Amino acid sequence: MKKILSILFVSALGGAITLGAYKIFIEKNQDVAIQNKQEQPFSFPVSHQTTNANFIPDTDVSFAAAAEKTVHTVVHVKNTTVSSGQMTFEDLFFGRQSQRAQVGTGSGVIISPDGYIITNNHVIAGSRALTVTLNNNKTYEAKIIGADEKTDIALIKVEADEELPFTTFGDSDQAKIGEWVLAVGNPFNLTSTVTAGIISAKSRDLSGLSNQSFIQTDAAVNPGNSGGALVNTNGDLIGINTAITSQTGSYIGYSFAVPSNIAKKVVQDIMEFGNVQNGILGVSGGSISAGYAEKFGLNTTEGFYIEEVEEDSGADIAGLKSGDIIKKLENIEIKKFSDLKGFLNSKSPNDVVNVTVLRDGEQKVFAVTLRKNETLTVPIIGVIKNAKPKDLKKYKTENGVKIARLTNNKNYLSYWINNGVQVGDIITAINDTKVNSIDDVQTILKNRHTNDLLRIELINSKGEKERYNFR
Known part of the structure; x- marks a missing residue:
């Protein structure tokens, strides 16, 4: 009995000593540490205007209105092609053809109530049969009106039994970097999918050949979105979703759209002429880089440097000269060749364009009549x-x-x-x-x-x- 009481006494004494030590040393140090942490100053950007500390995006932007306006005008395009596969032993034995039917899918945008639909050339290329499914699940056979491989734009048409909802073109030249946009399409056969993002860049050239002028956005676009709509918050069509850059083949943060001004011009030319009529300035040269500026002794690194003016071209007749630096076409600033290319791709022969050039340190404006490429x-x-x-x-x-x-x-x-x-x-x-x-x-x-x-x-x-x- 004495032995048990001794054990209990020793246990109680040990617990009291431990608790006392915790109160005196450990808990005191924790209080000091917490107090010191609270006294650390916080850094905020300084502004003389009252701001929302949580930096919430503008809640007045109506994604729902733009989505509702667009989603019924975007269609699901199914393209059936025939490919020649490798001949198998069974094909040889039974005398069968090695050709196989393949089905590809993409998107399209209705642009008129009578069934004209704009999409990508690569969506409809090589088609043996083409069908279009609307957002109300009605399916129609479609025919190809025309296509342009360079811009990757195609025009197709369906004969519907009623007037169709359609999207109106916006002015892609007026779209701003940082502006909210929606991508509407059918990725992975998931119909009527809407994603949101902002315009990340304009006049983006993916080829390295300065023959493209994409709108870059971070709205999620995946296989199947090709040919679908890129719209602003008013629901106006400002681009046709066309490409992504990815090592996996799926979206990783950037997608690219053909600007609506280019797409609209291609469609109009196809309907009127059956092919694309491009208006040209009649100059050759290049974007001004640091090396370019050093080579020609220039004091600027932005613009298009004219090395040669084509004889009897619109530029030649208007008075442009070798050594001029193109700074603007109308009110569009030209910082690199893709800016110039993108603007001209939306113009036709006989259009008159005001060209602002830098010559001998002074800016001059010339009215140039674009000509058909000769x-x-x-x-x-x-x-x-x-x-x-x-x-x-x-x-x-x-x-x-x-x-x-x-x-x-x-x-x-x-x-x-x-x-x-x-x-x-x-x-x-x-x-x-x-x-x-x-x-x-x-x-x-x-x-x-x-x-x-x-x-x-x-x-x-x-x-x-x-x-x-x-x-």
């Missing part, structure tokens, strides 16, 4: 252009196109020079077909198979007719 680059030859009557008369021929510049390819250049071919000579036929314009040349080259022999007939400065064959 030049074509053929890698084997160089740059060719439509010949004038005086050119044809000089070479005593009734048809042909003129060599404006020989190729930069050293092998081909040496070949032409060694054979006495020079700038000004007239090409009269390609692959035994007479040519009267660069359009004729473009058609012949487009229909030519890669491995076909290329036969060029021309008249040189001596009036001699020559024929050259290339593989």
